[in-house]
Amino acid sequence: MSLLSLRGVRKQYGENVVLDGFDLEVDAGECVVLIGASGSGKSTLLRCVNLLETVDDGVIELAGADITDPRADADKVRSGIGIVFQAYNLFPHLTVLDNITLAPIRVHRVPRATARTRAMEMLERVGLADKASAKPDELSGGQQQRAAIARAMVNSPQLMLLDEVTSALDPELVGEVLDLLRELKAEGMTMLVCTHEMAFARDVADQVCFLHHGRPLEIGPPAQVLDNPREARTQEFLRRVSGTTGR
Structure with missing residues (x-):
């Protein structure tokens, strides 16, 4: 199926x-x-x-x-479902880590510590663990897009768009x-x-x-x-x- x-x-x-x-x-x-x-x-x-x-x-x-x-x-x-657009849609006033944990914490009610651990795993996965505390405008376009992909992956989606x-x-x-x-x-x-x-x-x-x-x-x-x-x-x-x- x-x-x-x-x-x-x-x-x-x-x-x-x-x-x-x-x-x-x-x-x-x-x-x-x-x-x-x-x-x-x-x-x-x-x-x-x-x-x-x-x-x-x-x-x-x-x-x-x-x-x-x-x-x-x-x-x-x-x-x-994870979805990533051509515009990165990262919140400029939040760190990369906070961008990735925002939805798990506020929407899905994941405990903060659990969300941060999972987010760091995803940042490691996309090669951005060292940028967790950076703001989006401190990243290159490619890094911002990889951060957006990490955000889409953080809930272990069945499907990526x-x-x-x-x-x-x-x-x-x-x-x-x-x-x-x-x-x-x-x-x-x-x-x-x-x-x-x-x-x-x-x-x-x-x-x-x-x-x-x-x-x-x-x-x-x-x-x-x-x-x-x-x-x-x-x-x-x-x-x-x-x-x-x-x-």
Whole structure:
């Protein structure tokens, strides 16, 4: 059974249909990379999975439970999902450690000592243990993004959602974040990743899903979607972002 299942998911804002009957299955331990032009629905899809947006139709299941059921406890669902955005969204007046412990302590009622211990484990994991007492503006962009990933991991999520997490970084800092994601994948973390980093998609993804007008126009292994795409629109997109269709 898939860890994450989306069936017929639809989302629109006024007359603008952003997701149009979207279907996707993500198995435990898989990394599925979402690619597509701006406005194709990638970010909205992640926000629907994390219940930051309410779907208009369709079903999203996580570990077999219908999380789109109005009776679902959104806070409980979110505690099992980590989400990281392209903007780091760290509170500038708090230390890195306090940023990471804020939600566990205030939302999930984790004892402070337990939360701090777990947060330090995560900072060690992402190579930032020595920055625990620093403020976000004392960190590089890559360090801030790794801190945001540590914050998303602190509750031991079943699923990680990553939305263009390298797009705001200087080119020389992109690699350190992508290396961390590669390590998480190797450790068995299930990930749904929006990115324009085609090399990362080719190296790490189990499936690549090309979105067009809110639908999964083409989905399959990286070698098929990136190097031998069947759809003309996929070929056009890849020509634009990487200069090749693999053909």
